[in-house]
Amino acid sequence: MPIAVAGAGYVGLTTAACLCELGHEVALLEIDGERVARLRRGECPFYEPGMDRLLRRHLGRSLTVTTSLDEAIRRAGMIIVCVGTPPSSSGAPDLQALWRLLDDLRVRRPAEPLTVVLKSTVPPGTNRRAQGRLGAGFAVVSNPEFLREGTAIHDFFHPDRIVVGAESAPAARQVADLYRGIDAPLVTTGWEEAELIKYASNAFLAVKLSFANEVAALADALGADGLAVLKGVGLDRRIGGHFLHPGPGYGGSCLPKDLAALLWTARRRRVRLDLLPAARRANLRQRERVLAMLEPAAGRRIAVWGLAFKAGTDDVRESPALAIVPALLAQGARVLAHDPQARGNFAAALAAGQAQGLPAGLELVDDPWEAIRGADALLVLTEWPEYAAAPPEEIRSALAGDLVVDARNLFDPASMAAAGLRYRGVGRRGR
Structure with missing residues (x-):
């Protein structure tokens, strides 16, 4: 199944490149034109050991880079959201980029059901709000990331656990199947539990x-x-x-x-x-x-x-x-x-x-x-x-x-x- 990944930052690019390595076909969506140009030349826009090699291996084969949401989701049955959620002065994450993307998805409602996977780090309750905002035809799944900068590729393929939070059992299985071949405990929960696992893990560290x-x-x-x-x-x-x-x-x-x-x-x-x-x-x-x-x-x-x-x-x-x-x-x-x-x-x-x-x-x-x-x-x-x-x-x-x-x-x-x-x-x- 073709997959779209929204956001070519640290998490998005790592996710896209590593999913290609697992055999998936990925369309990577990025709105920054300069970053897209670099990616299309096979240049990683940040320093991460091994990422340049992985990017060049799959670029133009199983990995495409686009600035068009329509192009990214044309064939995709799933979109993995990796947009930034930077902190505000109050400590609350700024979710504007997330809501803009979801609103665009709702307007461009695909003919077939679409699974929307939130990998961006978001406060508990966000996935529930996202499902309400998107409505029928979409299934929202929380799938937090636990990548460490400097060892992101290794961490993707050797995670301590894979967390999938959903209210739709078929959507949860669909996301879990992305990682088939990776040996790690699968933690299946509801939305709020998955969101809180991510925050509580980093708070404990x-x-x-x-x-x-x-x-x-x-x-x-x-x-x-x-x-x-x-x-x-x-x-x-x-x-x-x-x-x-x-x-x-x-x-x-x-x-x-x-x-x-x-x-x-x-x-x-x-x-x-x-x-x-x-x-x-x-x-x-x-x-x-x-x-x-x-x-x-x-x-x-x-x-x-x-x-x-x-x-x-x-x-x-x-x-x-x-x-x-x-x-x-x-x-x-x-x-x-x-x-x-x-x-x-x-x-x-x-x-x-x-x-x-x-x-x-x-x-x-x-x-x-x-x-x-x-x-x-x-x-x-x-x-x-x-x-x-x-x-x-x-x-x-x-x-x-x-x-x-x-x-x-x-x-x-x-x-x-x-x-x-x-x-x-x-x-x-x-x-």
């Missing part, structure tokens, strides 16, 4: 990361090895070691946005939540802790390695660097920053709030060694492998000062000390 950072802060105060503590905690099978790694705080397009949306949903329903607001405050506090490790920054030259919110992506949305770098500049520091993939996106994000270009005192460089040469201190904010491979002796030789603040705990403290560096990690004062 945010809590776990904030917990790890607070334990690391306490370990630092006690002179204990926080990483050893968290390893011991994570070996408990009831807890697990994933997401128990301290760092500069979580960021990205999912955890902050989904946590805010879940809190907004709770406020609308007059449900008091205490744990999740505390996790969000703890995450913001972690950035202050990282800044405090650098000592007074006024008049000093600070090298920053890493601008993306994590390694393996060029995404800077809610990246700790977007808060920490401007704070250093406000203190009077000169900042030279490097990232192997995210420099352009970081520059665009910062320049958006400036009258002209980048803030004064900030320089984005093409080589990590150019950033640290002559710097008073090095701050590591993203866990890129090339940073972890840097020899401590060469770091010491390039720096004018001797301070390394490793917010990702990439380096061995003993090796850094042996090279003559003052090393500060997160939760590592006991090392």
